[in-house]
Amino acid sequence: MLHIVNGDSFAAKLRKAVPDADILVWRESLYEGPLSVSFTDPKTREARARYFTDLGVPAGQFEHFTSEQEQKLEGFRAYSQIVLWFEYDLYDQAMMIYLLQWFARHNLEKVRLLLICIDSFPGIEPFRGLGSLTPQQILTLMGTWEEVTGEQLELAVRAWNVYAGDNPAELFEFIRGDTAALPFLKRALECHLKRLPSLHNGLSAVLESALIGIRDGIDSPAALFLKISDQWLDYGLGDVQFWRELNDAARCEKPLIVRRGGALPGFGNDNTGASVKEIRLSLTPFGETVLAGKVDQVAVNGICTWFGGLFLSGKGPVWRWNQELGTAVYKK
Known part of the structure; x- marks a missing residue:
């Protein structure tokens, strides 16, 4: 069994709970930096490497981690079961839909794909994520995962296409539809849209x-x-x-x-x-x-930021979030 987890903190605790667990830590944040629907194409990979190097990630470290995780992912048929561990927030939901759509594009053959995705845990309030759990608490979650359905895979493909795409209007239309198969996805993507500069003052x-x-x-x-x-x-x-x-x-x-x-x-x-x-x-x-x-912040200071697959630059017009109407608009 392979466990794919959302970060080193949780991975360390999972190893304490299950010492012989085979774990793939997904270290690459899909919350930030250049994205594209294809994602692993050379142009996107080079752009992401430059982005994270500019942020202070040591040269070569980004390429090492991403190459390592992709190689491990490509070898998924060595396992009879794969468990995805994620939580409710945008940081995790972006990882989750990427991985689900990746598996949707590959023949699983006899591999069982399993998912555990939670937004709460008894006795912990507020619940900030899997990394806040103790090894003993993690043990209570073992076996509570459920097999990923075809409906979830199909939804993840559509979600990734609009998240990593460059049209917020299409993303807005997506979240107006039925996303119940992945219950935390809608509110995470609504938060994503609120990262756009507001129509009121240009601030996220x-x-x-x-x-x-x-x-x-x-x-x-x-x-x-x-x-x-x-x-x-x-x-x-x-x-x-x-x-x-x-x-x-x-x-x-x-x-x-x-x-x-x-x-x-x-x-x-x-x-x-x-x-x-x-x-x-x-x-x-x-x-x-x-x-x-x-x-307006954007009109004065400009903007140079990635939002999923959308790159905003200059002093306008740009895509913005209209809080009153609850929608994305393209305006100065």
Whole structure:
């Protein structure tokens, strides 16, 4: 039996619970960076390698991890059963639909494909994910997985095509349809659309929430991260991703915030050490103006960001999220 899991933290605990478990850790975040429907084509792989190298991932490490996981995946017929372990948030749901659609395109032959995907666990509130469980708690989940159905595979293929595609309108139409076969997919993809710059002020939902927190007196990055990650549990937001949001907000053409104490750390750095504890955050006058909806962040500072397979750049027009109508629109 092969266990495909969502990160090193959970993998370590699963190994403690089941010492002889054969585990493939899926390390590649599909929440960020360039994507395409084909995904493993040379152009996309090269673009993703450049993206993560620019973020501080050591040169060659990205290629090593991705090559290793793809080779392990290609050898899936060596196993009679494969269990996918995932949770409810966007970070995991993006991985899950990629893997399900990958298996949908391959002849499983006699391999049984199994899935466990949860959004809660008795006695844990809020439930932040599989990595928060103890080995003893993980043991109670063993055998509770269910066989993946044809309906789930077909839904994952359609979900990946719109998530890794470049048209948010098609993604919006997809989530208006029936996604019950993968019960956490709809709300995860709704969160994904809210990552688009808002029609109101050009801020993503997460960045706007962060600026509101700073305005309301949370000047500690660590405290702000805890608040935002709890507020937006369905994102599965990691500290490195959040630090990058704050760093970008501080170093754009007209900064939204001021960091006192230096830049927040990136990949491979100590993200909970003294450097983070010493940093203090505050809004700039421009940040206050944007937050009030009097000026548009994209129109002033521009944008250069991937949202699944959609790349937004320049100062407009771009795809945006209309909170009042709950839909994606293409406007200045």
